[in-house]
Amino acid sequence: MSEAIGVAGVEAGQGSITIRGIGKTYRTGKTNFRALGNIDLDIGANEFVTILGPSGCGKSTLLRIVAGLEESNEGVINVDGDTVVGPGADRGMVFQGYTLFPWLTVRQNIEYGPKLKGVSILDRRAISNRYLRITRLESFASRFPKQLSGGMKQRVAIARALANGPKVLLMDEPFGALDAQTKLEMQEALLEVWEREKTTVLFITHDIDEAIFLSQRIVVMGAGPGHIVREFPVTLPAERTSDVREHPDFLKLRREIAALLKHKEE
Numbered sequence: 001m002s003e004a005i006g007v008a009g010v011e012a013g014q015g016s017i018t019i020r021g022i023g024k025t026y027r028t029g030k031t032n033f034r035a036l037g038n039i040d041l042d043i044g045a046n047e048f049v050t051i052l053g054p055s056g057c058g059k060s061t062l063l064r065i066v067a068g069l070e071e072s073n074e075g076v077i078n079v080d081g082d083t084v085v086g087p088g089a090d091r092g093m094v095f096q097g098y099t100l101f102p103w104l105t106v107r108q109n110i111e112y113g114p115k116l117k118g119v120s121i122l123d124r125r126a127i128s129n130r131y132l133r134i135t136r137l138e139s140f141a142s143r144f145p146k147q148l149s150g151g152m153k154q155r156v157a158i159a160r161a162l163a164n165g166p167k168v169l170l171m172d173e174p175f176g177a178l179d180a181q182t183k184l185e186m187q188e189a190l191l192e193v194w195e196r197e198k199t200t201v202l203f204i205t206h207d208i209d210e211a212i213f214l215s216q217r218i219v220v221m222g223a224g225p226g227h228i229v230r231e232f233p234v235t236l237p238a239e240r241t242s243d244v245r246e247h248p249d250f251l252k253l254r255r256e257i258a259a260l261l262k263h264k265e266e
Ligand SMILES: Nc1ncnc2c1ncn2[C@@H]1O[C@H](COP(=O)(O)OP(=O)(O)OP(=O)(O)O)[C@@H](O)[C@H]1O
Pocket: 026, 027, 028, 033, 035, 053, 054, 055, 056, 057, 058, 059, 060, 061, 062
């Protein structure tokens, strides 16, 4: 099997997202609340883009609309030219809360999606082996979620999302509940996975350092209604080890983004 093609068939060069004129108004009783207004964003195939912004500016709403879990009132989203009309196997989600099935082992959790799709036992085993290896969970395959640490559970959640062969990984503060050290380890693990799997990643976080360390591009949103304020390309070396956190460009970008967010929250 080619390294560029995953077990589930994701090819490099797939997973571009086009967001055009997206608006979302929530109706609660007799009042309307405009959460998002006229969002335009293009994300290239295999790109890693992070959204930062103050609490309540609509980051999760936008991600859920891309996932097809929520409908927009205006605009359209395409993934590789196909209009998003609901959830689909081309888009995998990883949330902050652990959404594993507690009654299934780690391996069974990873194989769950392929099993639903009717993938044979043999192929399912190949898929789970691959993602257990990539997420370094091989020795935990027979454990149940309650026997795992928070970081391990999130690794399983990532492995489970990847096992469906998504072109796009949508991640909503996936490491938000982890301790500082585990969070750093997970960030490095995610970059390794991203480099191997060639998926497009759209990631949400409140953590500026996490955004800079992971991304090729950072999109800052503001509220009232949710809109894009500014984009920052991250011009750090592609090989990111923890040393990159001391890089002058890293520190400069952190200062710029922090100043912008502070201004937005005032
Ligand atoms: N189902 C809903 N009904 C009504 N209002 C909602 C609903 N979901 C979200 N909102 C509102 O839409 C706005 C955007 O919410 P969203 O969760 O997308 O923000 P966020 O930027 O992800 O916030 P946080 O960083 O705190 O997670 C908020 O004001 C929120 O209260």
